Amino acid sequence: MKVRIMVCALLFSLKVAGQEQETIDSIRTEKSSPTLMTRVRQVQQYLDAAAMKKVDPRYIEVPEKPWRVVLRYKENVVDVDYSNTFEVPERNAYADWDLCFEPPVASSIGFWVGYRGTGISFSKSLAKNAGRYFSVSTTGAKYGFNFRLRRFSTSAATLTSISYREGEVIEKIEEKDDMPAPVWIRSAYINGYYVFNGRRYSQAAAYNQSVIQRRSSGSILAGATWYQSSFDYSDDRNAGFMMISNNVGRIKVHQANLGLGYGYNLVPLRGLVINAMVMPTISIYNRVKVYKYDSNYVLPLYEAESDDFGEWNRETKTWANGKTHKPLPISDDNVDEPDDFDCWEAGSETDYSMLRLNFDLRLGIAYNWRNYFIGLQAQYNNFTYKKDKSKVKLYDAYARVALGVRL
Numbered sequence: 001m002k003v004r005i006m007v008c009a010l011l012f013s014l015k016v017a018g019q020e021q022e023t024i025d026s027i028r029t030e031k032s033s034p035t036l037m038t039r040v041r042q043v044q045q046y047l048d049a050a051a052m053k054k055v056d057p058r059y060i061e062v063p064e065k066p067w068r069v070v071l072r073y074k075e076n077v078v079d080v081d082y083s084n085t086f087e088v089p090e091r092n093a094y095a096d097w098d099l100c101f102e103p104p105v106a107s108s109i110g111f112w113v114g115y116r117g118t119g120i121s122f123s124k125s126l127a128k129n130a131g132r133y134f135s136v137s138t139t140g141a142k143y144g145f146n147f148r149l150r151r152f153s154t155s156a157a158t159l160t161s162i163s164y165r166e167g168e169v170i171e172k173i174e175e176k177d178d179m180p181a182p183v184w185i186r187s188a189y190i191n192g193y194y195v196f197n198g199r200r201y202s203q204a205a206a207y208n209q210s211v212i213q214r215r216s217s218g219s220i221l222a223g224a225t226w227y228q229s230s231f232d233y234s235d236d237r238n239a240g241f242m243m244i245s246n247n248v249g250r251i252k253v254h255q256a257n258l259g260l261g262y263g264y265n266l267v268p269l270r271g272l273v274i275n276a277m278v279m280p281t282i283s284i285y286n287r288v289k290v291y292k293y294d295s296n297y298v299l300p301l302y303e304a305e306s307d308d309f310g311e312w313n314r315e316t317k318t319w320a321n322g323k324t325h326k327p328l329p330i331s332d333d334n335v336d337e338p339d340d341f342d343c344w345e346a347g348s349e350t351d352y353s354m355l356r357l358n359f360d361l362r363l364g365i366a367y368n369w370r371n372y373f374i375g376l377q378a379q380y381n382n383f384t385y386k387k388d389k390s391k392v393k394l395y396d397a398y399a400r401v402a403l404g405v406r407l
Contacts, residue, residue, distance in 0.1 A: 142198035206275035206364030
């Protein structure tokens with residue numbers, strides 16, 4: 001009987017101890033592991049504090065409703081001008097020519113969802129044959145950041161050429177035609193800027209509507225930009241263009257730019273803001289690398305071939321007569337392009353060129369009523385780089401329309 005009482009007492013004590021331990025573990029878990037909602041509230045409190053920090057409420061209004069859902073439509077345009085000088089000393093002649101490439105507009109539609117100025121977006125491209133385009137941007141009280149990446153190929157080009165002989169103009173040409181092979185163009189753009197008068201002036205009011213500009217104000221801005229691009233037409237079918245481009249087939253550029261500009265928000269009536277920003281930049285680092293290509297044909301150009309070269313051997317890179325280069329035939333009317341062009345990479349040259357002046361221009365318009373808003377933003381950038389007689393100008397611009405609601 002005593003044994004049975006002792007066993008029952010032991011089991012009861014173990015049960016009580018287990019219940020106490022479960023209670024203690026539950027309390028510890030609640031204290032050591034905040035719920036997901038607690039974490040979300042902490043992030044919201046941080047974003048709220050950051051939005052209202054150091055902002056003059058007489059000039060900048062932080063909306064009470066922090067959530068925003070925005071529908072966006074965007075178009076991005078890139079134009080590339082490639083110019084060069086082609087000389088024929090034997091004829092005392094030369095030609096200045098320019099190729100202009102205008103790929104299809106990269107249009108897209110998407111949406112943005114976020115809290116204050118932080119959120120995520122998704123967009124779908126609507127254009128065909130426009131290449132790949134990717135962008136990220138954010139705008140705060142005293143800062144802004146932009147990243148754009150585009151890769152595309154195009155064959156359509158507009159050729160403008162002026163030929164000279166003995167110092168006189170002998171021919172002018174302007175025509176639209178396709179390159180023998182596509183030209184590949186890649187560009188990456190990273191930009192950041194700082195707003196000195198962030199208490200009273202907000203870029204965000206015009207470009208992402210996370211705040212509302214109540215009174216007109218302006219500010220000086222300091223900016224930095226990293227830009228890199230490549231221009232590649234090194235296809236055998238484009239050998240003729242490489243020959244008249246001083247044997248250059250690819251160009252790569254890296255630029256670091258610093259600038260000082262000014263932005264102004266005009267508020268002509270309640271809820272409406274019109275922003276304009278101008279920032280000239282100087283490239284403090286400008287590295288240009290060109291890739292040279294050799295060919296089985298060579299300049300200078302002769303009136304006629306002086307020898308029977310026979311067939312071209314791609315393995316030995318020689319003609320049947322043992323020579324490595326064959327004069328390119330030419331007449332007074334045109335250059336007769338052979339069908340057996342063969343070209344290959346023959347080295348590269350790197351040059352750190354002089355300072356370049358580029359521009360960052362932006363325009364933004366936004367109108368707020370009740371919990372709704374509509375915005376129109378546009379940005380323009382130009383970049384130039386030069387190596388010897390080759391020069392490339394790239395113009396990059398976009399326009400975006402946004403319609404949103406605050407929740």
